[in-house]
Amino acid sequence: MRSYIGNHQVVNPAEFEELALGFDELPLGLDRDLFRGPLAPETAQERATREAVAREVIAELAALGEGGDEIAAWDALYADALTHTVPFLRSADRAAGRSFRAGMAA
Template sequence: MRTYIGNHQVLNAIEFEELAIGFDELPVGLDHDLFRGPLTPESPEERAARETVAREVIAELAAQGEGGDEVAAWDALYADALTRTVPFLRAARSAGRSTGTEAVA
């Protein structure tokens, strides 16, 4: 079975994500995990460091956008939106955990 988005055949999962969202790719060297977090657990120190770097990268892209680089401006918006997402696999794993708010029968 083949998958198409528009008139483009999707060949892998990354390409599907990029086409479905509407962005071709992040700038060279940038990783989705930097902005949304890894699929595996991370320590509070690792998370703080990752979020600090992500904020700096977003600020740099936004500054480039304000300087007239339209692609950098869109990349900044996309990267910022990624910071508000949770990878599906991580969300699915945590859904099985008890939050302690369930009603007791």
């Protein structure tokens, strides 16, 4: 089965996300999961570490933006916005009353 968005054929999940949501990859190969959190459960220590690194990356991008790099400034805004989102699968589980912890114990 082939998938199309507009008149573009989608060949992999990353391309689907880019075409469907209208944004390109983050700079320097950064991973969205760094800012929004992974779909899989993470420990409190993993979460704290991930969030600390994300804050540092956002601060570096913002500093580059203040230095005149317009793209870095936009990337900082985008990365910061991702920190306020929840991946769809995780939010759907919470809305249905399921939690990752309960699912792991079962």
